[in-house]
């Protein structure tokens with residue numbers, strides 16, 4: 399197998415010159431660079447990846463900031479990112495930020511130290527975050543975000559999706575519809591709540607804030623909200639959870655006190671994670687195109703890494719409303 403020594407010998411230059419030609423081609427004379435490149439071609443030398451990365455000042459890695467890796471929705475998005483990244487010759491570094499901006503800032507050191515070339519942020523941008531990414535320095539793409547993201551982004555229309563879910567429940571005769579949001583300041587909570595309110599308003603049903611409980615997108619918080627609904631004097635007849643995990647947690651809570659889902663109470667989710675098809679009952683939910691969101695985000699980031707511009711700042715992908723076994727007519 400050829401090596402750098404052989405290249406130097408054939409090119410008639412020192413090993414140091416070959417090395418410099420690989421790492422800093424701009425610091426080598428045109429004549430020497432040509433000799434080195436010709437020798438590389440002649441002996442069939444393949445510079446290793448490290449040398450390639452040094453030469454182009456690139457790591458060929460991207461950083462994906464995930465708010466909650468344990469959430470199957472996000473791991474599916476990451477799968478889509480990874481599929482495209484591999485095709486493009488990039489490795490994926492994962493940072494599980496647990497929805498914390500401070501953790502994200504820590505992970506950005508990977509960019510500062512050139513261990514990653516660009517970022518895909520899956521945590522929805524909050525106005526209070528400011529612009530932690532100065533995208534003049536490195537490219538950033540937001541996936542699964544919300545309206546008002548300052549970076550190029552790909553997402554679904556969360557408000558329209560949630561509105562469609564509530565309209566379905568209203569069409570089944572439900573008017574007391576409880577809500578399980580994520581954390582109150584999470585943009586998905588805010589935007590999905592807008593969709594919920596819009597559906598009520600269109601149907602002439604007054605909004606009642608006592609029917610809104612705050613979760614945190616976890617199974618446990620869904621179960622906790624179910625307990626709150628069970629103890630209400632005027633119980634809701636249907637519940638919209640702002641993701642599938644909370645819906646599954648809530649169903650467990652209702653079943654534990656002998657309530658039948660959907661005959662006593664309907665429950666809906668959001669995301670269409672794999673478990674939603676296996677839950678008992680199966681979950682009526684919004685299917686987000688998780689893999690496609692990831693693939694699109696990586697394709698956009700790759701364009702930016704190549705110094706190209708994007709046709710749009712915001713890419714909205716279609717969602718699908720799936721009716722399964724967890725919703726029924728009001729008893």
Ligand code: RIB
Nearest residue numbers: 471542586615641668669
């Ligand atoms: O951040 C949590 C939720 O927001 C996920 O479950 C998914 O719905 C995402 O959009």
